Amino acid sequence: MILIQGVSKKYGNKFVLRNINLNIAAGDFVSLIGPSGVGKSSLMRLLIKEEKCNIGKVFVDGEDIEYIPRGRVAQYRRKIGTVFQDFKLLRNKNAFENVAFALEVSGRSYRQIKDIVPKVLALVGLEDKANHFPNELSGGEQQRVAIARALVHQPKILLADEPTGNLDSYTGWEIIQLLQRINNFGTTVIMATHDQNIVNAIRRRVVALENGIVVRDQYAGRYIS
Amino acid sequence: MLWTSLWRVLKMSLTSMWRNGWLTITAISVMFLVFLTMNVFIIFGTSFNSAIQSIGDKVDFTIFFKSDAPEDQILQFRDTLTHNALVKDTAYTSKEQALEIYDQQKPGTKATLQDYGNPFSASLDIKTSTPASLDSVAHSVENNPLVKKIKYSKQTVDAINRGTQLLQQVGMTLLVFLAIIAFLVVLNTVRLAIYTRRHEIEIMQLVGATDWFVRGPFIIEAVYDGAIAAILSTVVLYFVFAHFSTQLIDLSYLFKIPKPDFGLFAAIRSGLYQIVLGAALGAVSAWVAIRQHIGK
Ligand SMILES: Nc1ncnc2c1ncn2[C@@H]1O[C@H](COP(=O)(O)OP(=O)(O)OP(=O)(O)O)[C@@H](O)[C@H]1O
Numbered sequence: 001m002i003l004i005q006g007v008s009k010k011y012g013n014k015f016v017l018r019n020i021n022l023n024i025a026a027g028d029f030v031s032l033i034g035p036s037g038v039g040k041s042s043l044m045r046l047l048i049k050e051e052k053c054n055i056g057k058v059f060v061d062g063e064d065i066e067y068i069p070r071g072r073v074a075q076y077r078r079k080i081g082t083v084f085q086d087f088k089l090l091r092n093k094n095a096f097e098n099v100a101f102a103l104e105v106s107g108r109s110y111r112q113i114k115d116i117v118p119k120v121l122a123l124v125g126l127e128d129k130a131n132h133f134p135n136e137l138s139g140g141e142q143q144r145v146a147i148a149r150a151l152v153h154q155p156k157i158l159l160a161d162e163p164t165g166n167l168d169s170y171t172g173w174e175i176i177q178l179l180q181r182i183n184n185f186g187t188t189v190i191m192a193t194h195d196q197n198i199v200n201a202i203r204r205r206v207v208a209l210e211n212g213i214v215v216r217d218q219y220a221g222r223y224i225s
Numbered sequence: 226m227l228w229t230s231l232w233r234v235l236k237m238s239l240t241s242m243w244r245n246g247w248l249t250i251t252a253i254s255v256m257f258l259v260f261l262t263m264n265v266f267i268i269f270g271t272s273f274n275s276a277i278q279s280i281g282d283k284v285d286f287t288i289f290f291k292s293d294a295p296e297d298q299i300l301q302f303r304d305t306l307t308h309n310a311l312v313k314d315t316a317y318t319s320k321e322q323a324l325e326i327y328d329q330q331k332p333g334t335k336a337t338l339q340d341y342g343n344p345f346s347a348s349l350d351i352k353t354s355t356p357a358s359l360d361s362v363a364h365s366v367e368n369n370p371l372v373k374k375i376k377y378s379k380q381t382v383d384a385i386n387r388g389t390q391l392l393q394q395v396g397m398t399l400l401v402f403l404a405i406i407a408f409l410v411v412l413n414t415v416r417l418a419i420y421t422r423r424h425e426i427e428i429m430q431l432v433g434a435t436d437w438f439v440r441g442p443f444i445i446e447a448v449y450d451g452a453i454a455a456i457l458s459t460v461v462l463y464f465v466f467a468h469f470s471t472q473l474i475d476l477s478y479l480f481k482i483p484k485p486d487f488g489l490f491a492a493i494r495s496g497l498y499q500i501v502l503g504a505a506l507g508a509v510s511a512w513v514a515i516r517q518h519i520g521k
Pocket residue numbers: 011012016034035036037038039040041042043085
């Protein structure tokens with residue numbers, strides 16, 4: 001599903017990612033771990049074409065994403081759901097509209113949107129906060145809106161950057177179970193996280209980054225720091 | 226799909242206008258002031274311009290005909306001139322009328338001249354529609370076999386021509402400058418409004434909105450802003466003119482210019498122009514402004 005070949009990325013003249021090689025199959029659940037600033041978010045930015053890598057190739061669904069023309073980038077991004085570390089919610093839209101937006105851009109009908117969005121909001125436990133704007137939501141609630149938006153169009157790939165970072169361990173665990181359920185339906189999940197307990201509990205593939213390189217890649221791995 | 230998107234974009238822009246309250250108010254206010262300034266300038270300019278034009282009405286020239294020119298040919302000649310678009314008015318004085326006029330000024334002339342025949346020439350006073358056409362009309366008749374001579378004060382005419390031309394050029398230059406400034410002000414207002422919302426644009430793109438889906442609401446919003454500013458400026462101006470009607474009459478009397486007019490009909494017509502202009506200006510500004518934030 002995702003093939004990363006010899007990818008390096010630098011900001012200015014400092015390399016953050018160096019010669020990354022990863023092969024992620026459809027249906028994988030990958031936990032990306034590593035100390036702060038190691039390049040986890042950067043890797044995700046490459047995958048959605050928010051940034052370009054300096055060296056190497058990234059294939060998604062068999063397609064070299066470097067050659068996706070500008071006109072098709074939007075369409076490409078719609079098959080990936082992304083939970084951004086900083087949420088990236090539209091502050092002029094309420095929770096419902098933020099989630100609905102992901103469906104609107106792909107041209108879903110109004111009826112479908114009215115049907116799907118409340119269900120997804122309920123899934124993340126926000127059914128009673130649909131009318132709240134981001135500044136009227138707590139950090140954890142905003143995070144859950146971001147998760148709902150990433151899930152709502154049932155993407156083939158889900159990128160979740162610290163999806164539990166602002167949640168208490170109970171809610172966090174609920175979200176992880178949600179991600180696992182989605183994964184069970186066939187969605188490939190890549191999650192960046194610091195949360196040792198979660199990584200250890202789910203016992204799925206773990207990719208550890210250090211100094212910009214992959215230092216460990218284990219199926220059914222554990223969090224070792 | 227297309228209609229759904231269009232409808233969504235239209236609705237989104239309305240909601241967004243409302244929610245971005247201050248930004249919308251700022252943008253509309255700036256455009257409103259720009260339109261108001263332009264309007265006042267144009268209205269007073271038009272009335273001043275017609276005042277300049279009317280100076281030309283006071284300029285005319287006189288054609289004197291040869292004394293043996295048959296009167297029916299002269300009248301025919303007058304008729305062709307009357308149909309000339311550059312000619313505004315003609316007044317014919319026959320030989321007999323000329324004699325009468327002279328006789329009234331110096332009684333007894335008529336009696337004295339009775340035996341000699343009438344030495345006066347028939348003449349035709351010509352008013353041209355603009356000072357500038359004076360020359361060309363005069364030239365076109367001067368070689369006619371009926372014509373003895375043409376009398377007009379060349380210097381006055383030239384001076385007036387130069388004066389009106391200069392004034393009109395100054396006016397046009399000012400208008401062009403004002404229009405450029407207006408455009409830049411509107412452009413930068415919209416740009417600033419869009420700049421403050423650049424994160425929104427970035428997010429929309431990251432969640433898979435096409436360029437048009439991102440651009441659409443911003444452009445439509447600027448179109449609404451422009452149109453609202455145009456309507457506001459027209460309505461305000463209409464009521465201001467209606468309210469100060471008597472003062473404006475005094476003013477126009479004082480400066481000997483026609484009363485600056487902004488009646489209902491003028492207001493509606495200028496309002497429609499401005500709505501189109503305002504909408505277009507908004508659209509262009511938003512288009513230009515958003516280009517900097519779209520497409521990575
Ligand atoms: N746009 C940028 N320009 C310059 N440097 C950047 C930019 N984005 C990220 N970096 C740097 O790249 C490095 C990796 O950043 P990244 O956000 O990928 O880290 P991370 O692994 O996600 O960290 P965290 O766990 O804290 O989220 C950091 O040192 C950061 O300062």
